[in-house]
Amino acid sequence: MSELLGIPLKRTLEVDFAAELSKLIDATSFQTASFFTSDISKVAAARNNAITPDISIDGLDILKTYHTILLQLEKKFPNNQIEFTWFQTLSQKSRGCSQYSLQWEEITIIYNIGCMYSLLALNSNDSAESLKKSCLYFQNSAGCFKYVLEHQATLKSTPVVDDSTASTLTNLMLAQAQECFWFKAVQDNHKDSLIAKLSQQIVDFYGKAISDAQKSGLIRNDWINHLKAKKAYFCAVTYYRMGLSFNEKKQFGNMVKSLQTALKFVNESKLSSQAKFKTVIESTLKEAQRDNDFIYLQQLPLELPTIKPALMVKPSPVATLLPSTNNTEQLFKDLIPIEVMDYCTAYNERQDKYIEQRVRDPLNSLSKLLKGSMITFPIPQELVTINEMELIQYQSALNNLHLNNKNIQSELENIEEILNEEASSDNQLRIKHGTLNWTLPESSSANASYYEKLSKLKGYLNQGSAIDKQTDELFQSIDKALITAKIELPEATDPLTNKIKKVMQERNDYIEKTERKSSEYRILPKIISSYKKSGTSDFEAIFTDHLTYFDEDLRYVNNTKQENMRLIEEIELKEKNKPSEDDIEAKKIERLDPRELYIEDLKYSFKLLDEVKENLSAGTTFYENLINSTSNFRNEVQEYDTARRMQKTKLEESLTAEGQ
Known part of the structure; x- marks a missing residue:
């Protein structure tokens, strides 16, 4: 199994988080920033580590740690006070966007966590345990991109990526996760009919990804062509395996029709592995046609039975991928946020x-x-x-x-x-x-x-x-x-x-x-006392x-x-x-x-x-x-x-x- 795609991490400009948080605290809090020097330094260090993480489990943990910190900041500070700039890395030309939004930053980090999972999924071999891990990582990646698609609608700013791109990445990751599952089934010599159903689900995922990619403003043409090649390849796999399944059922006319269809699709694929697979299909088809023409004499059907896909993967819920804020170090414990002041104002009214x-x-x-x-x-x-x-x-x-x-x-x-x-x-x-x-x-x-x-x-x-x-x-x-x-x-x-x-x-x-x-x-004094407790x-x-x-x-x-x-x-x-x-x-x-x-x-x-x-x-x-x-x-x-x-x-x- 090869020719899988990983999603490159977004890049960003550095932010003087320490200075920005200090100004924000001085302007909106009862306390001064000097009371929170340690917490401010931790936030600044967390972002500096998260902007260029290694492609590793440690790098993934760094992103998750920073995301947890952002969730805490959203509860303590106004959303629109600090400016962040991120650059798209999918298109051939890197395009930057700046927003004053903690929520935008948080969803962007979820996007990068999805990218990290996709890249980690590529660092595997064909062992059973490695395939299982890659399949899980691709599903985790799909869950992150789905989260971006669903939650960026609440942003009062430019989306992290356009919806078509987010949908493309979600279906691409699911297709590759399903591909891992399919490959394991091939290794384990499962029935051809089951392998065909698994392959058909891959085709469906790639079909959805292609449809969205063609509406996307970021997906490059070479990626779209790659997706088309993958779809055509797995269409060929599906019909090849169905042909072998028809052979077991002694439906030789259906077998020849399936292999002919498989050959048609494999010719449309431009993958490097296409040539070897084409040889296999041609050899099997030649033998099947000879046997049917001289022995079985079954008529070729006009249409083949519909192949029902076997769905084996789904996007992982993001909540299961991230650490709970309850189990992490709480920053700015003694800070009285604007929300509390708003409550005081409302109660005074x-x-x-x-x-x-x-x-x-x-x-x-x-x-x-x-x-x-x-x-x-x-x-x-x-x-x-x-x-x-x-x-x-x-x-x-x-x-x-x-x-x-x-x-x-x-x-x-x-x-x-x-x-x-x-x-x-x-x-x-x-x-x-x-x-x-x-x-x-x-x-x-x-x-x-x-x-x-x-x-x-x-x-x-x-x-x-x-x-x-x-x-x-x-x-x-x-x-x-x-x-x-x-x-x-x-x-x-x-x-x-x-x-x-x-x-x-x-x-x-x-x-x-x-x-x-x-x-x-x-x-006010009672509310402050209660909040601190x-x-x-x-x-x-x-x-x-x-x-x-x-x-x-x-x-x-x-x-x-x-x-x-x-x-x-x-x-x-x-x-x-x-x-x-x-x-x-x-x-x-x-x-x-x-x-x-x-x-x-x-x-x-x-x-x-x-x-x-x-x-x-x-x-x-x-x-x-x-x-x-x-x-x-x-x-x-x-x-x-x-x-x-x-x-x-x-x-x-x-x-x-x-x-x-």
Whole structure:
């Protein structure tokens, strides 16, 4: 057995890993790089050893060690901070590629491990043990190339090799592994029918490799020719062995047909071993033809039975080839990675949300409910005038809403124009070439989902326009002179008014105190302590316990609910004791109270202003979301339109060519 191919290792430029890691640690870690000098040196040495390994088991171990280190680095550091450069070695011209990606480096090392296994598989003789080892190494190599093919799709960068090349190498390695198995069967004098099935599987693997190689941007023509020669050779082997098997079954017509087919394929092969094998086939065929012509007189069949391949090899799972990171020296144990900081940030946001939902919002809602229950009472509540500049800002915000509405309307019209033009183009081409020839789906069905989405977006836009108009009307109805003028009122003499005012101020103060307390009591120290002990990133239980610190604040909110109910009861009682409608003189005096009239007007204007502000805030969010949705929709429609244009061009060129 000879003429097997090994895959050359990729080559790379040196990287000053020590300097790059040091900068990365200083920029992203709590600690400085000086704390990890030993680990940094080990990483740098591991890569330096891995870039030019010997073709040996020791060289293979060096690659695996470096790969294990890369897996550790991926967990500790951002993926896109260090640049690596590797050169292709399959094509006649070496082409380099550079990427800022630890994951890309890791998959490239898997590729080189696959190359190393293929080269080690060649360093064998024809002994049974050596064949077994070569077969295993080729399967290991195939597993590595399959891993590259499957995992490089997740890369946000240039692939390690193109998919066609990775598939070619996978099938080539499987073909050569199967060839080892076949050769052992030949040595052990197994039945010819079994050897033929083993050989047919080799043919299938080489067929797949050739198909992918012809689409590859890296596989050289001399390699493709070699693969074709190997396929033709093993086609000849398959039919030669089937011919011998037919002889055992006394199917002499089939035997002659098989040997003739074998001779045809061996003539197509350019392998160095072809000539010797051709002589064997010719000799056997000559004898078989003579015996059949003078003795057996069996008719040669038009077709031979299909040969079912016997698959004996498969790609080895990469996980079984590499050492576990749990059983290797752990580097940067005390380093606090960016991931942990991200967790802290996320938990801080959740803590702020917790305080907002459990303390701030409930207290504000209770005060709002209390305030709402006092609408008929002449109580000045937080009546603070605003300056004219603030009103100008609100007007400017309103103008922005109108502008956003107009811009989105224009964008939707552009999208609709794209869809209409696509439909018109499709209709014209359909008329030009005929419905039977124009096989693309009609635009009426292909565009339906886009028109439906367009209609929905227009509906949302119309809703926003109606709300904007309503907000505009609200803003214009505000007594702007009133809310910008200085308030001059006598001090309230009503005890209930003063009591409620004091309660609401206390609640506002408590909200500020709790938010300040939350900002000072963060989870970061607990997470760092837990991470150093366990090395895991499951902090949910710690966060749950952390929040118990605010239990007293939740109790305060619950007590405030009871207080709110009592105050509302007092308000209702006072409302009940107000002068009745029949007490004309009392009601007259109440209506003519200028203080109450002034306060009611002021409250009403501020109420309108609050509604305007709420609408402005909601409107801003609404248009931001609608702008994003419209932009995404526009990109989607443009991609669809581009795809349809390409389909139309391709189909029209095809129809034009047929017409010629």
